[in-house]
Amino acid sequence: MAATLRRFHGLRLLKSAPALSLQQAKNLSSAGSWASGNKKLIGALGAITGGVGALIYALEQSVQASGGEVHSPAQPWSHRGLFDALDHQSVRRGYEVYKQVCSACHSMQYIAYRNLVGVTHTEAEAKAEAEQITVKDGPDDTGNYYTRPGKLSDYFPSPYPNEEAARAANNGAYPPDLSYIVSARKGGEDYIFSLLTGYHDAPAGVVLREGQYFNPYFPGGAISMAQVLYNEVIEYEDGTPPTQSQLAKDVATFLKWTSEPEHDDRKQLLIKVIGILGFLTVISYYIKRHKWSSLKSRKIVFVPKEK
Amino acid sequence: MKVIYNTLFKRTSTYAVAIIASAFFFERAIDVTSVAIFEGINKGKLWKDIKGKYE
Numbered sequence: 210m211a212a213t214l215r216r217f218h219g220l221r222l223l224k225s226a227p228a229l230s231l232q233q234a235k236n237l238s239s240a241g242s243w244a245s246g247n248k249k250l251i252g253a254l255g256a257i258t259g260g261v262g263a264l265i266y267a268l269e270q271s272v273q274a275s276g277g278e279v280h281s282p283a284q285p286w287s288h289r290g291l292f293d294a295l296d297h298q299s300v301r302r303g304y305e306v307y308k309q310v311c312s313a314c315h316s317m318q319y320i321a322y323r324n325l326v327g328v329t330h331t332e333a334e335a336k337a338e339a340e341q342i343t344v345k346d347g348p349d350d351t352g353n354y355y356t357r358p359g360k361l362s363d364y365f366p367s368p369y370p371n372e373e374a375a376r377a378a379n380n381g382a383y384p385p386d387l388s389y390i391v392s393a394r395k396g397g398e399d400y401i402f403s404l405l406t407g408y409h410d411a412p413a414g415v416v417l418r419e420g421q422y423f424n425p426y427f428p429g430g431a432i433s434m435a436q437v438l439y440n441e442v443i444e445y446e447d448g449t450p451p452t453q454s455q456l457a458k459d460v461a462t463f464l465k466w467t468s469e470p471e472h473d474d475r476k477q478l479l480i481k482v483i484g485i486l487g488f489l490t491v492i493s494y495y496i497k498r499h500k501w502s503s504l505k506s507r508k509i510v511f512v513p514k515e516k
Numbered sequence: 517m518k519v520i521y522n523t524l525f526k527r528t529s530t531y532a533v534a535i536i537a538s539a540f541f542f543e544r545a546i547d548v549t550s551v552a553i554f555e556g557i558n559k560g561k562l563w564k565d566i567k568g569k570y571e
Contacts, residue, residue: 287561294558298566328563331570447569473562481550 279425281396281403284458288465292480294473295466301329302445303463306456308338309443311387314379314434316367319388320467323361328466335361342366380420382433391461391468398461400426405457408436 240248288295304325307317322339326332339359344366347354359366369375376383391397403426411423411430421431438456445451466472524534555562
């Protein structure tokens with residue numbers, strides 16, 4: 210061990226410090242006054258923390274090895290990097306895909322039309338989108354409920370009034386709400402993309418019941434959602450060729466935004482945090498050197514009492 | 517250095533003013549540069565880059 214360390218660090222790490230400065234460091238430490246019980250407690254806490262961390266890591270690893278489903282490969286998302294924002298043109302196209310395809314069965318009850326303003330749509334466009342839906346409102350002055358066109362403050366309409374209706378219409382399977390689906394599924398947007406593009410015929414030996422389809426990325430393989438994305442299933446308003454993978458990529462990017470609306474702010478804040486913490490680190494280092502300079506350069510001289 | 521000490525840091529009143537004023541300028545500088553870096557990295561992907569098409 211010592212030989213390996215020495216190879217990496219040369220002599221610097223292993224060089225014994227002068228006895229005098231070791232003594233000084235010991236004087237400044239507060240651990241010297243701890244009772245032996247305290248030291249044992251601290252040691253045990255450290256060991257437990259490390260052990261639990263190692264256990265969680267090991268469990269996480271073993272979970273990935275179990276189960277029969279295929280793990281979604283990591284795609285080169287344009288927002289994957291530490292500082293990379295979402296591609297808002299893609300988010301806008303993804304909204305088109307959601308509106309024209311997904312929203313037939315999936316609700317998105319935590320996203321309102323006002324959330325689109327300044328992200329994918331201008332205020333006028335978002336108002337126009339909202340006005341396309343009808344919302345039940347009331348009671349009015351006479352106590353009656355009425356319907357009105359949607360406003361910016363309205364949330365996306367749900368295709369079914371409740372979960373039971375959704376199950377009854379879909380062979381007993383419940384189409385999950387898509388608001389936070391990217392955060393709610395292992396693999397995130399990679400999983401969404403792989404699932405939407407991964408449909409194919411069931412291999413021999415896999416038995417599917419009525420209304421089930423085979424998708425290797427879905428846990429268990431048998432999914433109740435049919436393949437919905439095909440080439441040119443919708444048309445994009447900006448003229449992008451609507452291939453299946455393009456549709457899947459755009460809707461996955463849109464769902465990433467609905468799951469993490471703070472995504473861009475967060476990454477912008479990271480730059481700011483690095484700047485401020487970098488500045489503070491430099492200052493702290495300087496102050497440490499400054500305060501220790503007298504401690505490190507002092508000399509203790511023993512002067513015997515003269516008799 | 518002596519000038520800075522005598523005019524700003526010596527009295528608590530001027531020292532406090534110096535801290536508050538420098539905090540303001542430091543905050544602005546960090547804000548403006550980090551936003552500029554972020555928008556430089558993500559040029560063409562942000563809403564401000566594409567909103568011209570829809571207005």
